[in-house]
Amino acid sequence: MRARKASTVSLRQQIEQEIRQHGPIPFSRYMRLCLFDPVHGYYASHAGQFGKAGDFYTSSDIHAVFGRLLARQFDEIWRALDRPPRIEILELGPGRGLFARDVLDWSRKKFPDFFAAITYTLQESSPALRAKLPETLREHVDTQKVNIPAAGSEDQPKRRLAAATPLIVFANEFFDALPVEILSPAGKLHITLESSRLHEVWLPPLADELEFLDRYGVLPEANERIEVPVVAREWANRIAAVIARGVLLVIDYGYTRREQVAGRHRGTLMAYRQHSVTSDPYQAPGEQDLTAHVNFSALASACELAGMRCEKLRTQAQFLMGIGEINQFADAFEDCRIPQERAKVALQLKHLVTPDGMGEGFQVLMASRDVDPAQIATLSGLSFGGGS
Numbered sequence: 331m332r333a334r335k336a337s338t339v340s341l342r343q344q345i346e347q348e349i350r351q352h353g354p355i356p357f358s359r360y361m362r363l364c365l366f367d368p369v370h371g372y373y374a375s376h377a378g379q380f381g382k383a384g385d386f387y388t389s390s391d392i393h394a395v396f397g398r399l400l401a402r403q404f405d406e407i408w409r410a411l412d413r414p415p416r417i418e419i420l421e422l423g424p425g426r427g428l429f430a431r432d433v434l435d436w437s438r439k440k441f442p443d444f445f446a447a448i449t450y451t452l453q454e455s456s457p458a459l460r461a462k463l464p465e466t467l468r469e470h471v472d473t474q475k476v477n478i479p480a481a482g483s484e485d486q487p488k489r490r491l492a493a494a495t496p497l498i499v500f501a502n503e504f505f506d507a508l509p510v511e512i513l514s515p516a517g518k519l520h521i522t523l524e525s526s527r528l529h530e531v532w533l534p535p536l537a538d539e540l541e542f543l544d545r546y547g548v549l550p551e552a553n554e555r556i557e558v559p560v561v562a563r564e565w566a567n568r569i570a571a572v573i574a575r576g577v578l579l580v581i582d583y584g585y586t587r588r589e590q591v592a593g594r595h596r597g598t599l600m601a602y603r604q605h606s607v608t609s610d611p612y613q614a615p616g617e618q619d620l621t622a623h624v625n626f627s628a629l630a631s632a633c634e635l636a637g638m639r640c641e642k643l644r645t646q647a648q649f650l651m652g653i654g655e656i657n658q659f660a661d662a663f664e665d666c667r668i669p670q671e672r673a674k675v676a677l678q679l680k681h682l683v684t685p686d687g688m689g690e691g692f693q694v695l696m697a698s699r700d701v702d703p704a705q706i707a708t709l710s711g712l713s714f715g716g717g718s
């Protein structure tokens with residue numbers, strides 16, 4: 331185990347020290363330190379800056395309707411599983427816990443039988459974000475409805491209930507935060523030190539990484555840098571291994587192999603700092619968010635190889651429209667008392683489902699094990715579109 335640095339050592343110094351001791355580090359190691367160092371990593375030191383005022387916001391920051399629609403979908407999944415007396419929802423990377431709060435509040439109000447069966451586990455690796463969860467979810471913590479596992483084994487799904495209890499694993503914008511390798515025709519990206527500056531060098535890639543791109547992506551052409559999300563694929567393998575019966579639902583900005591072959595999403599690593607995209611991931615390590623689009627072909631293939639059944643990808647728009655159309659999005663408008671409130675909520679909803687907002691770029695992958703396919707086919711989230 332790596333020794334914890336004293337907080338007086340900056341992340342840049344820590345990275346420099348590691349390079350001096352061990353030689354050039356792969357980009358994935360650099361990205362892991364920048365995002366997840368427990369003291370100076372972006373998710374540890376910028377926990378107060380998420381949401382509409384911060385570097386990024388996610389669907390749950392826009393309106394509670396995102397969680398409410400998903401609560402409706404989870405209730406349908408519970409029914410598709412023959413209404414078991416207990417079901418666990420394991421949310422990966424819950425951030426501040428807004429989604430979990432919306433799901434639990436709405437389930438308690440609208441789907442009491444489902445609510446009675448839920449145990450909700452929030453697996454969050456950032457100590458600072460994890461510390462905020464009990465406050466956000468206070469009522470549900472008090473009633474022991476939620477479970478927040480302690481730090482440790484951050485690369486393993488941590489379900490609470492026995493394997494025989496049906497499980498829904500939910501991940502919204504979790505996979506896009508996982509470290510990636512980067513390949514170019516010159517090799518695999520590593521970071522070294524030159525004249526005390528972080529400097530890129532290209533070393534030979536592993537055969538496994540080349541094979542990954544061959545199967546699930548594209549090999550980089552001249553002047554291209556293509557990500558190899560091996561950590562995401564490992565996560566998909568481990569998630570599939572803990573779902574003895576149940577469903578995995580992944581929502582993220584992403585692409586398929588077919589899209590990469592067609593020339594899109596080729597090189598998607600981005601750095602965000604104070605609302606703007608920067609082209610330099612080496613600026614101020616730990617101060618900026620680093621993210622890469624998700625390779626859904628690789629995730630789906632990992633699930634299928636592990637014996638799960640994958641549905642065709644839906645866009646977020648198709649998925650949410652399918653759930654919401656049943657009652658004309660009453661879940662969104664229920665608290666609105668005056669027309670101005672309705673108009674505001676309508677705009678927020680529009681942002682979640684239109685191509686200009688989050689509707690088209692975000693994709694939804696659903697994989698299941700030991701659930702009757704005829705029941706899966708009835709889920710409202712799958713009622714629109716065949717996907718790609």
Ligand SMILES: C[S@@+](CC[C@H](N)C(=O)[O-])C[C@H]1O[C@@H](n2cnc3c(N)ncnc32)[C@H](O)[C@@H]1O
Nearest residue numbers: 373388423424425453454455456484502503507
């Ligand atoms: C982009 S944020 C998304 C937060 C939340 N899902 C949302 O939609 O608002 C990514 C989250 O994943 C968490 N995360 C990343 N890797 C993780 C890991 N290995 N285990 C648990 N959480 C992780 C980060 O700390 C962060 O809270």
